[in-house]
Amino acid sequence: MPYEVDKPEEQWRAELTPAEYAVLREAGTEPAFVGEYTDTRTEGVYSCRACGAELFRSDTKFASHCGWPSFYDPKDTDAVELLEDRSHGMVRTEVRCARCGSHLGHVFEGEGYPTPTDQRYCINSISLRLIPSGE
Numbered sequence: 001m002p003y004e005v006d007k008p009e010e011q012w013r014a015e016l017t018p019a020e021y022a023v024l025r026e027a028g029t030e031p032a033f034v035g036e037y038t039d040t041r042t043e044g045v046y047s048c049r050a051c052g053a054e055l056f057r058s059d060t061k062f063a064s065h066c067g068w069p070s071f072y073d074p075k076d077t078d079a080v081e082l083l084e085d086r087s088h089g090m091v092r093t094e095v096r097c098a099r100c101g102s103h104l105g106h107v108f109e110g111e112g113y114p115t116p117t118d119q120r121y122c123i124n125s126i127s128l129r130l131i132p133s134g135e
Helices: 009-013 020-022
Strands: 044-048 055-058 079-085 093-095 103-109 119-123 127-130
Touching: 009 020, 020 103, 055 119, 079 103
Parallel strands: none
Antiparallel strands: 044 055, 044 127, 079 093, 093 103, 103 119
16 A cells, blocks of 8 residues: 655655664664653654654653653554564564554563553664654
């Protein structure tokens, strides 16, 4: 299925830094505890760094202490797409931006966090851009 934002890989490479490209377009993972939004408490909306689509709100972000920003629910259910990921010898659920197909991270369930959904959207900071409330 084509994405609303569909660019050739050469254009993505030109628009993104090498680190952003590795995560967003090649499904890489940034190192734990280094991302700019891991511990951020600023109120606002987190959008896709590749295409600007609104993905998560700060009021669903929680401290999971896992090393990456964690959210218990996307801004809208159709803002992200979930895909089975069998890489690295395990079965996980990959989270992608539904607008451009960029890799955001993974979602996990049943870990016991005291959140309304019992889900943890474990998202790479480098995949996001925070737009603070009021801007």
